Amino acid sequence: xxxxxxxxxxxxxxxxxxxxxxxxxxxxxxxxxxxxxxxxxxxxxxxxxxxxxxxxxxxxxxxxxxxxxxxxxxxxxxxxxxxxxxxxxxxxxxxxxxxxxxxxxxxxxxxxxxxxxxxxxxxxxxxxxxxxxxxxxx
Amino acid sequence: xxxxxxxxxxxxxxxxxxxxxxxxxxxxxxxxxxxxxxxxxxxxxxxxxxxxxxxxxxxxxxxxxxxxxxxxxxxxxxxxxxxxxxxxxxxxxxxxxxxxxxxxxxxxxxxxxxxxxxxxxxxxxxxxxxxxxxxxxx
DNA sequence: TTGATTTTCACCCAAACGGGTGAAGACAAT
DNA sequence: ATTGTCTTCACCCGTTTGGGTGAAAATCAA
Numbered sequence: 001x002x003x004x005x006x007x008x009x010x011x012x013x014x015x016x017x018x019x020x021x022x023x024x025x026x027x028x029x030x031x032x033x034x035x036x037x038x039x040x041x042x043x044x045x046x047x048x049x050x051x052x053x054x055x056x057x058x059x060x061x062x063x064x065x066x067x068x069x070x071x072x073x074x075x076x077x078x079x080x081x082x083x084x085x086x087x088x089x090x091x092x093x094x095x096x097x098x099x100x101x102x103x104x105x106x107x108x109x110x111x112x113x114x115x116x117x118x119x120x121x122x123x124x125x126x127x128x129x130x131x132x133x134x135x136x137x138x
Numbered sequence: 139x140x141x142x143x144x145x146x147x148x149x150x151x152x153x154x155x156x157x158x159x160x161x162x163x164x165x166x167x168x169x170x171x172x173x174x175x176x177x178x179x180x181x182x183x184x185x186x187x188x189x190x191x192x193x194x195x196x197x198x199x200x201x202x203x204x205x206x207x208x209x210x211x212x213x214x215x216x217x218x219x220x221x222x223x224x225x226x227x228x229x230x231x232x233x234x235x236x237x238x239x240x241x242x243x244x245x246x247x248x249x250x251x252x253x254x255x256x257x258x259x260x261x262x263x264x265x266x267x268x269x270x271x272x273x274x275x276x
Numbered sequence: 277t278t279g280a281t282t283t284t285c286a287c288c289c290a291a292a293c294g295g296g297t298g299a300a301g302a303c304a305a306t
Numbered sequence: 307a308t309t310g311t312c313t314t315c316a317c318c319c320g321t322t323t324g325g326g327t328g329a330a331a332a333t334c335a336a
Contacts, residue, residue, distance in 0.1 A: 080312075091259065093292070094293075095292085103313085103315085106317090107313075107314050107315060110314080112293090113295075113296090116295095123229060123231065123294075125229040128267065129227065130229075132270070216281085217282090218283065219282095231321095231322070231323090232322075241283085241284070244284085244285050245284050247324080251326095261323075261324075262323075
């Protein structure tokens with residue numbers, strides 16, 4: 001998960017350099033500045049949306065007093081844990097989660113235990129409620 | 139929801155006009171174009187993030203086809219069933235629901251059975267997910 | 277008052293779940 | 307290379323839940 005942040009950071013840097021280069025080569029013709037500006041604006045608008053989608057935070061969810069102690073987001077869960085959590089929130093029992101993910105029921109139980117620990121809950125229904133509260137799942 | 143889109147659309151339009159105006163007044167000094175470009179890029183980056191945050195859809199819950207056949211609301215449940223359903227959605231186990239409502243665990247089970255039947259589900263987590271999907275509980 | 281609905285509770289049994297421990301292989305980071 | 311994390315799986319045990327049946331009060335409408 002740390003790796004992902006680095007990757008996107010590098011990607012962003014490359015993108016910025018590209019734009020900078022384009023700027024320098026275009027600066028000789030000050031005629032179509034407006035068009036160019038619009039292009040840059042559009043590109044960065046899309047980029048902003050993209051970044052927001054990727055680096056999405058839990059956003060502190062409206063008027064509910066968010067647990068100040070446990071502010072979690074997707075990054076605090078491993079990929080597999082997020083898989084399990086997704087199925088869990090849709091009401092799948094352990095066996096079906098196991099089938100869907102192609103792993104054993106025991107493995108699902110292990111992931112669930114870790115999920116419960118991270119969320120500070122003691123059963124699947126609380127986990128589902130908490131996950132939705134923290135906007136970890138849609 | 140429609141209203142919100144219109145509002146943000148109008149806001150975006152106003153913003154674009156403002157930027158356009160600023161562009162026309164600045165175009166006389168082609169010196170600090172780079173700086174100006176950077177500003178526009180930054181602004182639209184932030185704007186993109188903002189838009190993505192605000193116009194973010196509830197995601198329509200993945201790929202589950204919503205039951206067209208069973209459109210239930212609160213009226214289809216008895217008062218006591220709604221009580222149980224509420225605690226259920228908060229992740230309470232049967233025993234605690236029983237304590238909170240001052241009834242026996244067996245009675246809670248009976249209510250749950252009826253709830254499952256009405257929602258067309260087979261366990262409490264599915265019931266919680268369905269109840270939220272149907273907006274029976276907040 | 278009669279009948280329908282709701283609410284309450286009991287018993288039984290099988291399945292699912294939660295908690296603990298242990299451990300193996302993969303893979304990235306230091 | 308060693309550490310750490312992730313992922314996978316197994317075993318045991320007790321608790322919880324789900325499903326079925328039955329039934330007694332209370333409430334409410336016809």
